[in-house]
Amino acid sequence: MSGAIAATPAVADKQTRERISALVExxxxxxxxxxxxxxxxxANVNQGLSVTVRLSEVETVEHTRDKGMGVTVYFGNRSGSASTTDFSADALRESVRAACTIAKYTAEDDCAGLADPGRLAKDFPDLDLHHPWNPGVDRAIELARTAETSAREFDARIANSEGASLSTHEGLEVYGNTHGFLGTVAATRHSLSVSVIAQSDSGMQRDYWYSSARAARSLDAPETVGRxxxxxxxxxxxxxxxxxxxxxxxxxxxxxxxLLSHFIGAVRGSSLYRRASFLLDHLGKPVFADFVRIHEQPHLKGAAGSAAFDSEGVATRARDIVRKGILQGYVLDSYSARKLKMNTTGNAGGVHNLAITPGPDALDLAGLLQRMHTGLLVTELIGFGVNTxxxxxSRGAAGFWVENGEIQYPVEEITIAGNLRDIFLRIREVGGDVDTRGNIxxxxxxxxxxxxxxx
Known part of the structure; x- marks a missing residue:
């Protein structure tokens, strides 16, 4: 994307990192x-800029800057937590006192506690996550306006707009514990989105598109997003x-x-130890079609979910969760791992760049339509009718009816339904048209x- 990248804001400079690290200690x-x-x-410190334009007029301009500190203390198997947005010494001491007081009244829990020292990260590779961008309000408005104008000019049937937004975000996070671990992460996230409304004699339809990246130069051009x-x-x-x-x-x-989000919800430790998952006791068993591989890639440069350590300081690693359709492992933090008498998988806070490997033919969308021949292409899901x-x-959906490998007409007000056990096993193809904008x-x-x- 065009636009000069400004000097690094102070939220994650060396001085701020040292100061926040000292506060955690x-x-x-x-x-x-x-x-x-x-x-x-x-502790975390964040700042950002967000502008929204609708019908070429500026609707909102928002500057954000916030911070917070959270602490959890353990007295044996009792724990207490407290937080504050005041970084003064007195406020931090009061937060510690509050956490200690809470711990006195909590029940003992044998599974509570810090992550095992031997699993804490020792290497901190540069994952290329920090690319500050300060386009300024005028430039941000210009980029959002350009995106919206491109959408509105795409077709005479574009009758209205829900607006275009550009946002920038920079954050610094520092985590430490009394095992001697102290880790810092400085990261950025920038995005541009547009939503417009088309109209014909049959009624109105809306849709949107967006671009998101760690670095502003990796964003799609506003004209591309708008079109x-x-x-x-x-x-x-x-x-x-x-x-x-x-x-x-x-x-x-x-x-x-x-679909992968629903799968992860079913193999997450908290679902398993509560015995509230349809994939309970499925480790080592086939849960997907036999060609499916689902894996984590936590150390991808510049990716949305990259991290050297999880929110407990545990080192992350690349691993297969599903290989040849068979469930190889769960998604565990230290607490759920102890509940299940297993080891943490470094997933406190979630998965890291979870990916499903494209099928052997790595077909694009057009190729997948040909492979399907006749059926439903789903482009939007509505509601959340999923029981893990x-x-x-069962979810509301909209999309297109396909015959002879070609889109015939758009469809709406339909519901797609089944059981995830069957859906996973009935995966026939995974395309090579990978969407890399998110953590999945x-x-x-x-x-x-x-x-x-x-x-």
Whole structure:
């Protein structure tokens, strides 16, 4: 994206990193002085700019700058937590005192405590996460306005706009504990989005598009974002309903990642030790079609989910969660691992660049449509009718009906349903059109058969 990158703001410069790190160490020392057997503390400082333009007029300009400190203390198996946004010494001491007081009244929990010292990160590679950008308000407005104008000019049927937004974010996070761990992460995230409304004799349809990246230079041009938002809105005009049927369903890449989110929810430690997952006791068993590989890539340069350590300081590592369709491991933090009598997988705070590997043919969307031949292409999901205890799945959807490998017409007001056990096993293809904008990276996913409920 065009636009000069300004000097690094003060939120994550060397001086600020040292100051925030010293505050975390101060809190840990205060916790030890108060008699805590162990403690952990995390601080964050964030700043950003967000502008929104609608119909070429500026609607909002928001500068943000905030900070916070959280501390958890342990007295044996009792724990207490407190937080503050005041970084003065007195306020930090008071937060420690509050956490200690809370700990006196909590029940003992044998699984509570810091991560095991041997699992804490010792190497901190440069993951290329920090690219500050300060375009200034005028430039930010110009970029948002350009994106919206490109969307509105895409087609005469673009009748209205929900606006375009540009945002920049820079954050510094510092985590430390009384095992001697202290880690800092400076990271940025910038985005540009547009949402417009198309209209025809049959009614109105809206759609949107966005670009997101660690570095401003990696954002799509505003004209590109705008044109895609316009194209996606116009193609939904004159939507129809479908009759109820069973057919193949192709999830477009931006919505296919939701299937992986449901999978992770079912293999997360908190779901497993509560015995509230349809994948309970499935370790070592087939849960996906036999060609499927799902893995974490925490050390990808500049990616959305990259991290050298998790929110407990545990070192992250690349690993397969599913290999050849078989479940290889769970998603655990230290607490859930102890509950399950297992070891943490370095996933306190979530997964890191979770990816499903494209199938052997790595087909693009056009190729997947040909492979499906006849069925439903889903481009939007509505609502959240997913039960991770039973695996039952039912979500509102919109998209396109496909015949002979070609899109025939848009469809809306339909529901796609099944059970996630069957859906995962019925994956027929994973496309090479991988959406890399988020922490879950997936191409389009073709399901052999699902129920589509319509009129």
């Amino acid at each position: 101060f809190v840990l020392a205060e916790a030890k002085k108060s008699g805590a057997s162990a403690a952990e503390a995390g 895609e938002a316009g194209r996606r809105s116009v193609r939904r005009l004159d939507s129809r309903q479908l009759s109820t049927r069973e057919c193949p369903v192709l999830y477009e890449a931006p919505v296919a990642s939701s 205890v039973t695996g039952d799945y 990276r997936s191409g389009s996913i073709l399901i052999e058969r699902m129920t589509v409920a319509g009129n």
